[in-house]
Amino acid sequence: MQYILNSPHFGRGPAPEHTMELMVDQNAVVAAKGDTHKRLRAALNIGFTSSAVRNYQPIFERVAEKMTEQLSKCSGSLTDLYPILSRAALSAISEAVLGCSVRDLGEAFVANNERIVSLSSCQSSTQILVDAIASRLPKMVRGAVMYLPIAAFKVLRAVKSLADQIGRRAIAEKLAAAQQGANMRTDVFGMLYFVRLKSRHAVNPEQSDLKKNGLTEQELVAQTGILMIAGQDTVTNTLVFGCLELARHPEFQHQLRAEIHASRRGPLSTFAYETHWCPKETLRLYPPEAIHERITVQDTVIPLADGIKNSKGEVMNHIPVQKGQVVLVAIASYQRLQSRWGEDAHQFRPSRWVDGTIEQGQAVGPYANLLSFLGGPRVCLGWRFAILEMQVFFSELIGEFSFSLPEDDSLRTLYANMLILVTPSGEKAAPLYITRI
Numbered sequence: 001m002q003y004i005l006n007s008p009h010f011g012r013g014p015a016p017e018h019t020m021e022l023m024v025d026q027n028a029v030v031a032a033k034g035d036t037h038k039r040l041r042a043a044l045n046i047g048f049t050s051s052a053v054r055n056y057q058p059i060f061e062r063v064a065e066k067m068t069e070q071l072s073k074c075s076g077s078l079t080d081l082y083p084i085l086s087r088a089a090l091s092a093i094s095e096a097v098l099g100c101s102v103r104d105l106g107e108a109f110v111a112n113n114e115r116i117v118s119l120s121s122c123q124s125s126t127q128i129l130v131d132a133i134a135s136r137l138p139k140m141v142r143g144a145v146m147y148l149p150i151a152a153f154k155v156l157r158a159v160k161s162l163a164d165q166i167g168r169r170a171i172a173e174k175l176a177a178a179q180q181g182a183n184m185r186t187d188v189f190g191m192l193y194f195v196r197l198k199s200r201h202a203v204n205p206e207q208s209d210l211k212k213n214g215l216t217e218q219e220l221v222a223q224t225g226i227l228m229i230a231g232q233d234t235v236t237n238t239l240v241f242g243c244l245e246l247a248r249h250p251e252f253q254h255q256l257r258a259e260i261h262a263s264r265r266g267p268l269s270t271f272a273y274e275t276h277w278c279p280k281e282t283l284r285l286y287p288p289e290a291i292h293e294r295i296t297v298q299d300t301v302i303p304l305a306d307g308i309k310n311s312k313g314e315v316m317n318h319i320p321v322q323k324g325q326v327v328l329v330a331i332a333s334y335q336r337l338q339s340r341w342g343e344d345a346h347q348f349r350p351s352r353w354v355d356g357t358i359e360q361g362q363a364v365g366p367y368a369n370l371l372s373f374l375g376g377p378r379v380c381l382g383w384r385f386a387i388l389e390m391q392v393f394f395s396e397l398i399g400e401f402s403f404s405l406p407e408d409d410s411l412r413t414l415y416a417n418m419l420i421l422v423t424p425s426g427e428k429a430a431p432l433y434i435t436r437i
């Protein structure tokens, strides 16, 4: 997996490549390739370092409090967590990335964004098949297909155009804030715009590092759509699965609540959130992107850490792959390997993170040896952002509410481009009993 994710012999697979083409601006980091991708990543990273992300903590806390107000209205009843948690995740991104509230995004954008999220995470088998076939069509044909009067394509076109407008407005606001001497480093766009302004005022811009690191306004605007989409459903689903598992395991829920209440008695710092194991164990069992598709761009061999026996009984230490061959990185399977995570790898057991069950091996991903955020040059740009956000949200959710299962725990997991929770009839929903403590 490390080899596939880090080697230039593998590119993004045809189906995800097609999805990116449809969903985001061609200058978005996720669509960029080679040196352009490296440059955009380096520039954007300024807004996603550990210290940058700590600046967003007060935003996450404020959004979490609003989420509590909403959930409190449902106390004592069976409540679908999806709408409230999804709205909270969108608020966190719009405030911490763009510096504006969800209301400022406008109803049309919010409605379309929600539809795009459900398009990408709740596809039927037929839709997935159609996407896979469409992704094999020549690029020109794929571009033309986008203009067919199909409802899904209308949503995609609308989101692209609205994201562009919102991005432009955010940049205009940053410029006005800079002219008034306001602190700009409270959100991602503010930080990036600050770097851009500094680069323009550098004494010798051609030689300045800042010049190298800055984005053009057009490039900055182009990131709006992907940042708004990438962090909403991924975070929402992780929160939902975490609450579900804690409802299934009241002993862990009580333990986590006691830890949260104890940490609140001390000084409230980022450290207080770091003690929580909930995001780790949830991301291990339920990585939103369970399977990652790559395509071999040049004949190569994949080296194997542990040899495997082929049908002739011979031990193979590598697998040859040919140009054009699609390779699947089975993230969810890796994260349930007994050799790596213990005999009970299929169970939700947070103590594995502290009792020595997990051997420290070669790091495959950026966080806790998990591949949920992928690895290599395409590793999730927002992983630190997501972790702190989820730690704050889990603290609020478990600190303020108790969660229990409906009478029959018939909820199940469905993989439809992303792992989601569904009812027996296949409807995306997370009905749990919640009670305000």
Ligand code: HEM
Pocket (backbone or CB within 6 Å): 016, 029, 030, 031, 041, 093, 097, 226, 227, 230, 231, 232, 234, 235, 238, 287, 288, 289, 292, 372, 373, 374, 377, 378, 379, 380, 381, 382, 383, 385, 386
């Ligand atoms: C639980 C939360 C999250 C998970 C599990 C997650 C996972 C991932 C994965 C697996 C990828 C690689 C996708 C691919 O190449 O096919 C990715 C890319 C990306 N993620 Fe995340 N993500 C999360 C939250 C976020 C957040 C909150 C943001 C931003 C605020 C974000 C921004 C991005 C961006 C911009 C990329 C594209 C990076 C590139 O192509 O260089 N993600 N994420």
